[in-house]
Amino acid sequence: MKKYLWPSIKLTLILIVVLGGLYPLFLSAVAKLANGKGDGVKVMHNGRVVGYENIAQNFSDDKYFQPRPSTVNYNAAGSGGSNKSAGNPDYLKTVQERIDTFMVHNPDVKKSEIPVELITASASGLDPHLSPSGALVQVSRIAKARGISPEKLKELIKNNTQGPVLGLFGVSTINVLKLNIALDDMK
Structure with a gap:
């Protein structure tokens, strides 16, 4: 069980950082390049x-x-x-x-x-x-x-x-x- 628990926790933390932080920041940056600067x-x-x-x-x-x-x-x-x-x-x-x-x-x-x-x-x-x-x-x-x-x-x-x-x-x-x-x- 320990064999699978630690990799699962690491993967979860990595995905939280990537999908919960980096990806939204990337989308916000791309939106600032669009018409309206992301505000419509x-x-x-x-x-x-x-x-x-x-x-x-x-x-x-x-x-x-x-x-x-x-x-x-x-x-x-x-x-x-x-x-x-x-x-x-x-x-x-x-x-x-x-x-x-x-x-x-x-x-x-x-x-x-x-x-x-x-x-x-x-x-x-x-x-x-x-x-x-x-x-x-x-x-x-x-x-x-x-x-x-x-x-x-x-x-x-x-x-x-x-x-x-x-x-x-x-x-x-x-x-x-x-x-x-x-x-x-x-x-």
């Missing part, structure tokens, strides 16, 4: 911080593009999904309520035209991005609420769409906070 990328507007690039915010007013629903009420202190299966009755009820709410605010849109991202929450509940189709389906509502032509809104969406990384990896996305800032800045 702040979105500035008119000289003040209005949010963070990778954390969604709730926009419920009809004159704004609305993000994906959030199971954590857009609270970055505790991200997480609902963890309910696609066949769960409570989950299906929540999705139906989201569809009904969307249809009330977007009467020009058919139920079959609603992108799934606008009625389902992301895994973190904090996804700040929409697909171009998720933004385009909201154009009619925003055009009416703001008195702006749909063509101008479509151009705004096009100008705020980020393509896949290196043109290959991922899909085209739009940061909803940045899109809404650009929308407010339209003359």
